[in-house]
Amino acid sequence: MTHENETRLLAGIERGLFIGGEWVDAEGGATFPVTDPSTGRTLIEIADASPADGIRALDAAVAAQEEWAATAPRVRSDILRRAFDLVQERKEDLALLMTLEMGKPLAEARGEVVYGGEFLRWFSEEAVRISGRYGLNPEGTGRMVVSQRPVGPSFFITPWNFPLAMATRKIAPALAAGCTVVVKPAALTPLTTTLFVQILQEAGLPAGVVNVVNATRSSEVAAPIIADPRLRKLSFTGSTPVGRKLIEQAAEGVLRVSMELGGNAPFVVFDDADLDKAVEGAMLAKFRNIGQACTAANRFIVHESIADEFADRLTERVSAMKIGRGTEDGVQIGPLIDEKAVAKTGALVEDAVARGATVRTGGSAIDGEGTFFEPTVVTEVAAGSDILREEIFGPVLAIATFADEDEAVRLANDTEYGLVSYVFTQDLARGHRMIDRLETGMMGLNVGVVSNAAAPFGGVKQSGIGREGGLEGIHEYLSTKYTLIPAD
Numbered sequence: 001m002t003h004e005n006e007t008r009l010l011a012g013i014e015r016g017l018f019i020g021g022e023w024v025d026a027e028g029g030a031t032f033p034v035t036d037p038s039t040g041r042t043l044i045e046i047a048d049a050s051p052a053d054g055i056r057a058l059d060a061a062v063a064a065q066e067e068w069a070a071t072a073p074r075v076r077s078d079i080l081r082r083a084f085d086l087v088q089e090r091k092e093d094l095a096l097l098m099t100l101e102m103g104k105p106l107a108e109a110r111g112e113v114v115y116g117g118e119f120l121r122w123f124s125e126e127a128v129r130i131s132g133r134y135g136l137n138p139e140g141t142g143r144m145v146v147s148q149r150p151v152g153p154s155f156f157i158t159p160w161n162f163p164l165a166m167a168t169r170k171i172a173p174a175l176a177a178g179c180t181v182v183v184k185p186a187a188l189t190p191l192t193t194t195l196f197v198q199i200l201q202e203a204g205l206p207a208g209v210v211n212v213v214n215a216t217r218s219s220e221v222a223a224p225i226i227a228d229p230r231l232r233k234l235s236f237t238g239s240t241p242v243g244r245k246l247i248e249q250a251a252e253g254v255l256r257v258s259m260e261l262g263g264n265a266p267f268v269v270f271d272d273a274d275l276d277k278a279v280e281g282a283m284l285a286k287f288r289n290i291g292q293a294c295t296a297a298n299r300f301i302v303h304e305s306i307a308d309e310f311a312d313r314l315t316e317r318v319s320a321m322k323i324g325r326g327t328e329d330g331v332q333i334g335p336l337i338d339e340k341a342v343a344k345t346g347a348l349v350e351d352a353v354a355r356g357a358t359v360r361t362g363g364s365a366i367d368g369e370g371t372f373f374e375p376t377v378v379t380e381v382a383a384g385s386d387i388l389r390e391e392i393f394g395p396v397l398a399i400a401t402f403a404d405e406d407e408a409v410r411l412a413n414d415t416e417y418g419l420v421s422y423v424f425t426q427d428l429a430r431g432h433r434m435i436d437r438l439e440t441g442m443m444g445l446n447v448g449v450v451s452n453a454a455a456p457f458g459g460v461k462q463s464g465i466g467r468e469g470g471l472e473g474i475h476e477y478l479s480t481k482y483t484l485i486p487a488d
Contacts, residue, residue: 001004004098006327009093010468016047017214018197020060021207027052032216034191034357037103038325038370049213050361054182054229057211061153064229065209069150069178070205072129076176080124082203084168087117087168088195093193095199098163098479099326101189103334103371106326111194116165118453119469121173126474127176136487143485148478150178151256152232155225157246159237160186160194161292167193169457169468170235171200171210175478177234181381182211184222188337217487226250233477237294238261240417240462247465253333257478258466260294260458262391263419266412266433267297270405271305273424274446279313281448282397287375288449290334292341294463295420295442295451299388301411306402311360311379311399318397319361321375333395335371345394348387352398355382362396364460377436389415406431413439419459420450443466 009419015031016023026047033042049057068076080218087094095109101183104112129311132147154174158166167183174181215221226234226249233256233368236246240262250257267285285297302310326334336342342365349363362376375395381388387398402408412421420442423434430446441459457468466476 018212019057049215051224052216056223057182057213060208060211065180065290077124077127080120086199101191116168119168122453123172145483147481154179154181155235156183158185160188163189163192173473174477179477180209187216213411214321215434259464261464263294264298264415265420267300267422270303270425271303272426277426284448286397299397307401315360315377318375322348345373351386355385409437416462418461419463
């Protein structure tokens with residue numbers, strides 16, 4: 001039955017670009033294959049956009065901007081709410097499609113549908129709450145009117161690791177604010193965005209409000225869109241090096257930018273922590289999405305007095321994890337996204353071992369079909385190891401130790417990144433100190449997952465600019481306008 005479901009689902013996916021409310025071929029009929037990382041086999045081929053196709057998509061967004069901005073907030077809200085309901089109805093299809101093109105276990109894919117859908121519901125509610133203010137100026141000579149207006153046509157570049165949630169997290173607030181958009185999903189996982197846009201069509205979204213260009217030549221397609229003076233907003237989720245280049249390009253047009261970039265999350269476990277909760281939190285923070293998440297715990301900084309017990313408990317859990325294709329029952333670890341990811345993960349483990357670390361379980365790529373890497377625990381990781389400096393983006397849990405709170409803070413903050421941190425302690429005062437002392441935009445205190453549509457997601461330092469979700473999320477797509485009216 002699973003194979004029949006896959007065949008049916010793929011048969012219903014549009015193959016073209018979505019421009020001006022229509023599914024169209026790419027320039028010259030170019031296509032590219034989308035593969036299943038668990039098998040390496042092609043799922044389907046879809047249109048591969050050219051730079052000219054990208055500008056066509058921007059043309060459509062610009063043409064639709066004025067009317068969409070003038071659309072009543074309640075109408076925009078109702079469309080987003082219908083989209084939320086349809087996403088719930090299509091939950092199994094969306095989850096299966098994510099598993100096929102990205103590899104995550106089906107149970108986790110279902111969780112992403114719930115999480116991603118919540119951005120539609122949340123911003124459907126925020127669409128009707130955009131507010132301003134009115135009042136007499138201090139001199140008494142005039143009335144001040146402060147209003148919020150849509151920023152305008154926006155360009156989104158989304159990543160491959162959460163193909164539904166990263167689309168809804170950007171598209172929903174933009175639509176709620178009255179902005180039209182062009183989306184370029186990752187070439188590794190474009191199908192989920194395609195199905196989501198089909199759902200938006202069914203929800204009644206007007207033509208041209210959302211446009212999608214799939215492309216393997218990402219930078220070539222993105223550059224002319226970013227350089228176009230009609231574009232007013234750029235949002236990107238991905239690596240910090242790419243984010244820096246995009247910010248540089250956006251500077252020419254002084255674009256509003258939102259950047260959700262790299263992470264190197266510390267997971268700090270103090271000697272008074274509830275180890276049961278810490279171990280459970282570690283499993284969630286590290287192995288969710290096969291470790292391929294910017295919020296994944298990257299460095300486990302554990303008090304030296306409990307490090308062995310913590311490692312023993314984790315090793316027992318990790319060594320029992322089931323590896324396989326995400327559609328199989330009970331699978332907890334699917335494939336990494338491609339061969340490059342496998343090679344990088346292996347190199348990080350090898351470097352740590354060469355510097356004196358011990359592999360407690362796992363540590364190797366798995367031979368055979370697909371791009372699998374064993375879930376791994378590495379202990380006694382030495383300072384300076386690559387695995388403590390680089391974002392792992394794989395199922396490897398690396399443990400280093402500390403002696404006191406000051407050392408824990410120093411180690412946790414010793415990175416150019418500042419997206420999220422995790423702290424486990426039963427000392428309330430210490431917990432509050434860590435909130436103040438850790439240099440991250442988000443923190444989980446005695447929890448291993450922090451993301452929520454109602455919360456502002458984003459980092460500090462080189463982890464990004466701006467926030468997605470929460471009350472703050474819609475303001476990324478609004479500009480403030482002040483008007484003075486004479487008092488007499």
